[in-house]
Amino acid sequence: MKxxxxxxxxxxxxxxxxxxxILYVVWALLVIYKNPFIHSFDQTIIHLISNNNPVNIxxxxxxxxxxxxxxxxxxxxxxxxxxxxxxKFSYAFFSAGLMICANGYNWITKxxxxxxxxxxxxxxxxxxxxxxxxHSVGSATFFGILIILTxxxxxxxxxxxxxxxxxxxFPLFIGYTRIFCHVHYPSDVVGxxxxxxxxxxxxxxxxxxxxxxxxx
Numbered sequence: 001m002k003x004x005x006x007x008x009x010x011x012x013x014x015x016x017x018x019x020x021x022i023l024y025v026v027w028a029l030l031v032i033y034k035n036p037f038i039h040s041f042d043q044t045i046i047h048l049i050s051n052n053n054p055v056n057i058x059x060x061x062x063x064x065x066x067x068x069x070x071x072x073x074x075x076x077x078x079x080x081x082x083x084x085x086x087x088k089f090s091y092a093f094f095s096a097g098l099m100i101c102a103n104g105y106n107w108i109t110k111x112x113x114x115x116x117x118x119x120x121x122x123x124x125x126x127x128x129x130x131x132x133x134x135h136s137v138g139s140a141t142f143f144g145i146l147i148i149l150t151x152x153x154x155x156x157x158x159x160x161x162x163x164x165x166x167x168x169x170f171p172l173f174i175g176y177t178r179i180f181c182h183v184h185y186p187s188d189v190v191g192x193x194x195x196x197x198x199x200x201x202x203x204x205x206x207x208x209x210x211x212x213x214x215x216x
Contacts, residue, residue, distance in 0.1 A: 010151070010152070010212060012205055012208050012209070013201040013202070013204045017198060017201030017202035018202075020197050020198040020201055021198045021202070024198050027187070027190060028109070028113070028132075028191060031113070031115065031131055032113055041186060041187060042185045042186050045179065045186035050182075057180075060177040060180040060181055061123050061124050061177075064135065064178060064181055066170065067134075067135030067136070067138055067178070068135070069103070069134065072139065072142050075142060076096060079146075080092050090210075091149060091153075091207075094145075094204075094206075094207045095145045095149070098141060098199060098200065099138075099141055102138070102199040103134070103137065106132060106134055106137040106192070109131070109132060110128060110130075110132070110134070111129065113129065115129055115130045115188070117130040117183055117184065118184070118185060120182045121182060122181060122182050122183050123180070123183075124183060130183075130184055130188050131185075131187070131191055132189075132191035132192040132194075132195050133184045133189045133192035134192070135174050135175070136188070136191075136192025136196065137193075137196045139171035139174040139196070140192060140195070140196025140200070141196040141199055141200055143167040143170045143171050144197060144199075146163075147167045147200075150163045150167065151164070171193065171196070175189040175193060176189075
């Protein structure tokens with residue numbers, strides 16, 4: 001089933017959502033049971049990313065705050081209010097609800113898995129457990145929401161494509177900074193991306209069936 005919104009063909013994302021859910025569960029189990037693949041994966045990525053370049057350190061430590069809970073909470077509130085003002089009520093509650101669900105579930109998962117952070121000097125302050133990376137979950141969810149809203153609301157193809165590329169870059173870069181700053185293992189970041197993407201895809205499926213199918 002597919003509908004058109006602003007001349008864009010919109011598909012239900014239930015199937016890819018379940019695919020990402022399976023990938024996330026498998027990845028989480030590999031981390032929980034300390035599979036040798038996860039150890040090798042982490043060490044390989046850490047060796048590729050880590051360096052003592054002052055410029056890289058300055059950029060990573062400054063810009064990693066984009067993924068902070070406080071930053072994304074403020075951004076979500078601004079987005080929510082903006083959508084309400086634009087009378088996009090379903091999109092507003094979809095965005096806020098999805099962020100609450102994703103971050104709430106992430107908090108539960110962190111305390112269930114209880115993986116400790118890397119035992120090296122952290123370049124930025126970080127407390128709590130390590131898996132999944134909250135910055136990665138939050139940014140993947142928030143910018144995933146922006147990708148959906150861009151597809152649904154931006155009519156110009158050039159700006160739609162440009163914005164989507166920008167939104168994709170943000171969570172990738174934030175995940176990179178968490179590894180570079182030594183506060184997360186690469187597997188924490190991948191787990192966060194998988195979790196956030198899963199919530200976005202399944203959340204959009206709910207929006208699709210509850211609103212888009214009826215109003216397009």
